[in-house]
Amino acid sequence: MELACTSSGLSVTQTEYVVDLLKCANMHEAKPVPSPAVGGRRLSLSGDLLFDLTEYRSIIGAFKCLALTRPDISFAVNQHPSSQSYSDADYVGDLDDRHSTGGYCVYLGTNLIYWISKKQLGVSRSSTESEYRQLALHCRHFVLVTGFVS
Known part of the structure; x- marks a missing residue:
């Protein structure tokens, strides 16, 4: 700019x-x-x-x-080949600080264009909460990376 x-x-x-x-x-x-x-x-x-x-x-x-x-x-x-994305998280992957590790990847057509894997910031009380935390982070970044809103 x-x-x-x-x-x-x-x-x-x-x-x-x-x-x-x-x-x-x-x-x-x-x-x-x-x-x-x-x-x-x-x-x-x-x-x-x-x-x-x-x-x-x-x-x-x-x-x-x-x-x-x-x-x-x-x-x-944003009129391009379809985008797909996947996310996953473990539950209490780090036994020392009890934080889960999550990651996600974004595909444009069949090509991987973005991926990330890192420890979650908060401690989850269940595997479901850990997955939801990761999905929320994933959705926010997916919109930023691909520009898709719907």
């Missing part, structure tokens, strides 16, 4: 980030449009296969970061 302080106040822009992202995606010469999505069209599996999935994941991740601060493009950015 770029901050500019003027006599009328402070303005925040992401122009340089967007230009760099468009250059990375070879779209810097594309014509601007009022909306990044074409109305009434849905994505499908037809088309050319991508040869460099790393570049695709990188660009999608960069657009997702941009969409967090730009709700006007959030819908268009």
Whole structure:
């Protein structure tokens, strides 16, 4: 983000980030449009296969970061292959401090894009509470990572 302080106040822009992202995606010469999505069209599996999935994941991740601060493009950015996620937690995995350990992973299509495993902050009184704690943390981070709200 770029901050500019003027006599009328402070303005925040992401122009340089967007230009760099468009250059990375070879779209810097594309014509601007009022909306990044074409109305009434849905994505499908037809088309050319991508040869460099790393570049695709990188660009999608960069657009997702941009969409967090730009709700006007959030819908268009999040029209991609389905996301799935899984979470799990143990109960009292650490016998010294009685904390459980939990983790989760997020898939974009069949590709793992994010995962985490760490000790929970609080002590759970049951395995069910430990699982619910992990699921709550997982859902919050899933929304942040993927941009999905529903």
